[in-house]
Amino acid sequence: MEPPEDLRTILDLTQDKVVVVDSDGHYQYANAATERILGYDIEAFVGTNTFEYIHPEDREEVQSTFERLVDINEELIETATFRHRAADGSWIWFESRMWNRADPDLDGYVVSSRDVTARLAAERRQHEAETQLRRLAKHTDDVLWMFSADWGNVHFVNEAFEDIWGMSRETLIDEPWRFLERVHTDDRPDVKRAMEQLSDGAAIDIEYRVERDRSFQSWVWVKGHPIVESGEVTRVVGFARDITNRRRRERQLRVLDNLLRHNLRNVLNVVLGHADLARQRAGPEVEAGMDAITSVATELLTTVEKERRIVELLVESPGPSPIDISTLLSDLVADARRSYPEASVTLDCSTAQSVFAIPEIRHAIAELLENAIVHACGRAAIEIRARSRSDHVSIRIEDTAPPIPRNEFEPLFSSRNPSELYHGTGLGLWLVYWAVDLSNGELGFGRTPKDDGNVVTVRLQTVR
Numbered sequence: 001m002e003p004p005e006d007l008r009t010i011l012d013l014t015q016d017k018v019v020v021v022d023s024d025g026h027y028q029y030a031n032a033a034t035e036r037i038l039g040y041d042i043e044a045f046v047g048t049n050t051f052e053y054i055h056p057e058d059r060e061e062v063q064s065t066f067e068r069l070v071d072i073n074e075e076l077i078e079t080a081t082f083r084h085r086a087a088d089g090s091w092i093w094f095e096s097r098m099w100n101r102a103d104p105d106l107d108g109y110v111v112s113s114r115d116v117t118a119r120l121a122a123e124r125r126q127h128e129a130e131t132q133l134r135r136l137a138k139h140t141d142d143v144l145w146m147f148s149a150d151w152g153n154v155h156f157v158n159e160a161f162e163d164i165w166g167m168s169r170e171t172l173i174d175e176p177w178r179f180l181e182r183v184h185t186d187d188r189p190d191v192k193r194a195m196e197q198l199s200d201g202a203a204i205d206i207e208y209r210v211e212r213d214r215s216f217q218s219w220v221w222v223k224g225h226p227i228v229e230s231g232e233v234t235r236v237v238g239f240a241r242d243i244t245n246r247r248r249r250e251r252q253l254r255v256l257d258n259l260l261r262h263n264l265r266n267v268l269n270v271v272l273g274h275a276d277l278a279r280q281r282a283g284p285e286v287e288a289g290m291d292a293i294t295s296v297a298t299e300l301l302t303t304v305e306k307e308r309r310i311v312e313l314l315v316e317s318p319g320p321s322p323i324d325i326s327t328l329l330s331d332l333v334a335d336a337r338r339s340y341p342e343a344s345v346t347l348d349c350s351t352a353q354s355v356f357a358i359p360e361i362r363h364a365i366a367e368l369l370e371n372a373i374v375h376a377c378g379r380a381a382i383e384i385r386a387r388s389r390s391d392h393v394s395i396r397i398e399d400t401a402p403p404i405p406r407n408e409f410e411p412l413f414s415s416r417n418p419s420e421l422y423h424g425t426g427l428g429l430w431l432v433y434w435a436v437d438l439s440n441g442e443l444g445f446g447r448t449p450k451d452d453g454n455v456v457t458v459r460l461q462t463v464r
Contacts, residue, residue: 018033019110218242219242395460412430
């Protein structure tokens, strides 16, 4: 028996599948949403048995629930979630509610079913993501953390916290500010300022010392981000990584750098002084030999200076930031023209956009420009062109010099370790390579179409 016409109109306007079934589960009525969701012709659908459409894995439980509702005397509403076959053979997840009070006017039980396929799929994806996050948090050496915006509550912290801070997670959860007790007193003001910045909605990036065993020899790198909801910071999240070994290596590198530069500079200055005295007091043959010694010693002093720049680049250089490449190239070309007035240096960079690069990119391009001039055959003629592409600026430096030996630039791009037979002769191109690499750029070497000069290309990301 179908519902009255006015009731059918209302039921056909609902978004959920609404059906009437008899005590055996046969469909007596189905609204318009049934055809829209499942794709069945309503006339053919009515009269069939509902359990024929339920997934085999869900059928027994759903049928048991239905029979219990039909047999029980007291009024009861039950909800069941199951898969229902659609006309195209796919499976639709339904969340169905049935009231066990049979309606005499409808000659059956009313069952309302909502399509929850998308919701269950989203819940499944969320569950999988949470499972993966829990596994990551358990096995990573980084501290993963989440606090309330006021730092008064710990929403999450993984086990790595105990290894780095030397404090139990329970202690931190009970008293969230206690982790500051393990921060070096000299670093504590900076850490508190970083916490305030996070609470105010700004991301942070900071390095500081923590007390693991009361020696303050442990360093951590911390990055944090605010979580903003409806324009308000509700939580702060981030990670902390133990960088003690990196800090130790940096200090060792600085010590060696200072000792080598100091000792080499002193020795080479003595060599230059004695060479100058010998040149003044000796004949032409000795003077020629002293010129060679002076040249080699001066070259070594230049190498020492480049070594200092490389150490600063590797240890202290900040990340890439916006740089006006047209202004930078114009300044470098002006410097080159003053230092080498006999050289011809032309520049075309009128269409170049600003780029992301580290500050040392200036030294890198200056090194390439100087190399092109001093190694030129005859009068140097250098052309520099900078062009903006879709996502980068290409800087092309073309010279009139002999081919750059392959053993000078191939080691830059190889995973092989330098050896007596596989290495360059200086640090200049290494300085160029590392400056470009730390700028997330690309470096290339080639020859001109006529093979009468070198072409060095530097590609840097554009600022958008």
